[in-house]
Amino acid sequence: MSSDHRPLASLARELLGHAARPFPEHLDRLVLDGRIIGYLSRRRALALRELLPGLVADHPLGAPTRWSWHAKDLSAGERTQALQRAAEELRSQGLITGWRDERFSYWPEDVASLEAPELFRLERSAFRALGLRSHAVHINAFTPDGRMWCSRRSFSKPTDPGMLDNLAAGGLPSDETPRTCAIRELWEEAGVPAPLAERLTPAGQIVTAQLAGEDWVHERIFIFQLALPESFVPSNQDGEVAEFMLLDEQQLVSHLQQGHFTHEAACTVAQGCVER
Template sequence: MLSPAAAPFLRHIKRCHNVTLPAGRIPLLYQGMTIGLVDPNALDWLTSGPCASLLHVTSNAITLPAGEHLRDISTALIAQERVVPFNEWFDVRTPEGTIIGQIDRALIPVFGVEASGVHMNGLVRKTDGLYLWVAHRSPHKRLDPSKLDHLVAGGMSSGLTPLETLVKEAEEEAAIPADIAQQAHHASTLHYAMTRPEGLRRDKLYCYDLTLPETFIPHANDGEVESFHLTPIQEVFQRVRESDDFKFNVNLVLLDLFLRLEMFDKQDSLLLTRALHGQTKPA
């Protein structure tokens, strides 16, 4: 059992693992493989209009005959104003990782396909200890406005690797030059499945650490971030423990960082690691 000091962190894991799949959703199949889980409320969208000829729909499954149909389906549903588009394409993959097509980001939670993203801990080592750059999201963000965030974080757009995504987002969000961003170290990979207002999130997060010099100051570069604040790691630890100020999945990446920094005792560390990586169901 977790100690009283560590138990509050468990709620962040529970929040990001709040669904047991398939959760009443309809499997989306490609060549016999499940690539997504479709919201039953979207069935009418898929059995009428242009989509009817692009998918084979039954009460038990939805079959995608060809991967290239995903773009046509996205375009059709956006034209019908079923969703508000992000105008950003994400790759859809088989369980083995083969890219079969692309979908507009807005439809990812509707179709329940796995999406990938990157999160980077921007660390600064000072004489008095370790600090973390914390971003304050813009109040105009479509998802999770005004929440606290990582120095760099973003979804992995079509055609990009995790590191390429990191370098791109670092320049766009925090004006971090590519030669510095490329020094980031891939520390871990996290998975979760959760229901949110926008639908089902099945996310894969590539987590990076980057140690920055004290002299480097990030700058909000694209309007997605309102400001950056260099914060002692212990203060970040307490804020994650005691509040929900950080964006929901940022808490998982920070918890992973705290575990790697050995900020918990041995027993708490073991139990939280198992829960974080899905080796045990959060109690």
């Protein structure tokens, strides 16, 4: 980056200040053992009530309503089975879209380490539909002169098609660590070989949250940074990237200001610039 960081630094602080937007008051609350775990629309809540044993409204239907799932005595595996069956039926009703056949793990927000026992696993698209907090990794990659490699999401992606993203990013599947996920995503999305990807370094965490249509999208993002040699040129392997762009500071600021990046990527880029 250039020696004058004031414009980018100011923009980065603004973006990070709005990373997690206020919880939407109009959405119903999904409660497990006394704690709110998700936010969902009324139509999804009413459908889920018929599909998930032990789910009841805490009070007569108002706006919003707390739906308590009495599953304290269930094991993590039993919760997973019950939720997955319900999610599959919601999908058949058209209330969950973008099905991925990939499961995320859910941990309470006060759990500091992902080595703690998970409460359940669930299809990743259901995390969005039920407003559950998921986990993801994003990698900011810089050239020796400080330019940043970014990608444009495929126009066929189910979420945020055609928008700008980090060099590589992805949701954290069950049974994967943030680091192994980052290394895998670097190869699949940008063709970064493992010996080079192994050089990535942690660059903090952020929590993002926003309303996207009917979905409350809530993520804890593990950020990594990677120094790439001048000669390296990314090459997509999985068909999920339309193109790559190497941006200097002025170009990066312009794209951020115009809202060309996804919300999560913009916040991750901001954090990466602050870390540098």
